Amino acid sequence: MRIQYLFNSSGEWIAFKIGPYVFDTNGDWIGWTPWNDDYVVTPEGEYLGTIWAGNRLFYFYDHEYRGYPGYPVYPDYPGYPGYPGDGGYFPLPSGATDVNISKYF
Secondary structure: OOOOEOOOOOEEEEEEEOEEEEEEEOEEEEOOOOOOOOOOOOOOOOEEEEEEOOEEEEEEEOOOOOOOOOOOOOOOOOOOOOOOOOOOOOOOOEEEOOOOOOOOO
């Protein structure tokens, strides 16, 4: 499967996505995309963030609550995906902040 690297607004690599699953840089499962779009929730179903512009993971304060997504099948360990380098600066959209992954895990 294709690896999608995710960065914060400073360009720091913070996560990656394989299929519907999102992992931190250590390969720990931190979320998934239950609705097959850019809306990411934690394994417990809490909003984690939104994938923005294809490679950014931002937390939007006014995110839509979509209800409980259920619990997915636990993913296999993805292994280390390789270091993607710096993503470059990207300005935060209005109403967004960088995702604080350590807040959840």
